[in-house]
Amino acid sequence: MLLRFRVANVRSLRDEQELSFVVPEGEESKAARELPLSDGKTLPVYPVLGVFGANASGKSNVITALRTMKKAVLSSYADWTSYDGIPREAFSLDPEAASENTFYEADFVMGDGVRWTYGFELSDTRVESEWLHAYPRGRRQVWFDREASRKKVFDFPGDRIQDRALLARTTRHNSLLLTRAANDGHPQLTPLYDWFKRNLWDITPxxxxxxxxxxxxxxxxxxxxxxxxxxxxxxxxxxxxxxxxxxxxxxxxxxxxxxxxxxxxxxxxxxxxxxxFGTRSWFALIGPLLLALDTGAVLLIDELDASLHSRFAAEVVRLFQTPWVNPKGAQLVFTAHDPALLRIPGGGRLLEPGQLWLTEKDERGSTELYPISDWEPAEEEDLMTSYLAGSFGGVPKISEGQIGRRLLQTDASAEMETEEV
Known part of the structure; x- marks a missing residue:
């Protein structure tokens, strides 16, 4: 299962942002699953996260960043070349961002209960850093650490990885070591590569x-x-x-x-x-839904409500929320506009505050990502009403009738200019 995803300097995600499935310590959740870990402990993890926000606030960029990290892991060895450079989309509204690294990191738990942290930083021409940590007994083990600026680029503390010298020698400066290792079927690292291969399935309308x-x-x-x-x-x-x-x-x-x-x-x-259109959209979604539920994968759906009625969208959420329908712990990350997904028809909440994330752009055009739980809403508070009222942010900063008034002002100005001519 995916626990956390961190990213920086990708599209509108200028500063480091985190999307977390883990229930914050001290909070209670009826929706979370208790995930058993290899150290004998359990971790409460949400099966569903929804990302809401105004148009152009960066919701889709969260999905894009997850998809791009997967693509990098799967294809860096074969597709990244010295003459094309490393494909990345740095934050474009700040000229300094082009010279700064792009950052990705994922925390996830494999089928044996071991938690892993894998991440990397990229420039236009090389992999600047890459790291892999494991927590088999609850304490961090550094499996490898890569730093392009060091004389000894690759470090393998504890000598846990096989064929270390070969990996260090044959991994290009513009390729990820994890991809290189999996290309030759490395017995220890290929399962981690396969986790990315079998997860983060994305659906865009x-x-x-x-x-x-x-x-x-x-x-x-x-x-x-x-x-x-x-x-x-x-x-x-x-x-x-x-x-x-x-x-x-x-x-x-x-x-x-x-x-x-x-x-x-x-x-x-x-x-x-x-x-x-609605029938075909629902039919096209059924296959990926069943694939995720059957394999326990992480499914990414951008604009879940774009081609589905809000009741259909709510049913998709319920499929992942219901333990007997989703026994393998599949997870769903979706973006949406429709605030109706914040409330069930009879009243109450479809998702808990910790499962609802908002995107909002600051004065620089940079996206901030945060959960509604940060605002500590009251237990009986109607999340849809509060969201539409702007209590949590993440809604368009526009008053009723403002667009119409702007059009009238524009028409009036154009008419005056015509008369002057």
Whole structure:
């Protein structure tokens, strides 16, 4: 499970920001899972975090940073070249940021309960630093420490890693050691590489939707159990769908037609192109949802409410929150605009204050990321009402009717200029 993610100097995330699934010490949570650790202790960890904020406040950049860290781990050895440089998007509103490092760090727990911290810093031309720490008995073990400015770039305290000399000699200045090690199937480091490979699956509205539709269609063909689960999720969404038919076309691709309720007991099969945008969006999401739940992965969804009704979005959250539906501890990070996700229809909270994170830009255009729990809302406080009132920040700084007044002022000014001419 992912515990914490830290990042700095990536897009609007100028200063170091942290997104944490760990329940702060001293706070109680009904939503958190008790994660067993290898030292015999347990750690309360949230299964879901939601990131809210005004337009252009940096919500999507949090998802982008997580995705970019994964991409760096998976591809630095093969794709980063000396002539192209290291791909990164430093904060663009401060000229000094281009000369400063980009920073990533993730804390996560593997299946054996051992907690790991892995991170790195990048410049345009080289990996400036890289580190890996383990906590098998609750105390930190430094597995390796890399510093490009040192005469001895790589340090392996405790000699815990095999083939240290080979790794130090063959890891390029513009490649991550973790990627280099996994490229040769290193027995100790490849499982850490695989954690990134099998987690941080990201979904962005309309990006690669046909591929996600095809993946869900393939789930229909896998087995009767897989088909039953996909069809059940289609039915509970109240889309009037009673089932699905899928067959392979002449090119071997799965072709789907959904069965809709007609008059009486009749049903009608609709061509895929005739399905509504909302139905196709929900269908495309089902495959990745089941993949995450089946494997205990971390799923990233940017703008969860962009193509789904708020009730659908709330059901996605509940899938991850419910222990018997999510027994493998899959996690969800999503961004959204709709404040309705802060409250359930009958009253009460869909997510706890520690699960709700806000983004807000300062006067420099830099994003600040923080949980609503920092504001210590009262136990019975309506989070949606308080959020819309600006009690926690993270909402557009605009008064009612301000846009209309600005348009009128602009039109009036233009008219005066025309008359003067």
């Amino acid at each position: 309309e990006v690669e939707r046909p591929q996600r539709e095809a993946y869900t269609a393939r789930r229909l063909l896998e087995s009767q159990e897989s088909r039953r689960r996909v069809e059940e999720l289609l039915r509970v969404a109240d889309l009037g769908i009673s089932g699905a038919e899928v067959e392979r076309d002449k090119d071997g691709r799965p072709a789907v037609r959904l069965r809709h309720a007609g008059g009486g007991e009749e049903t009608v099969l609709l061509d895929w192109q005739a399905e509504s």
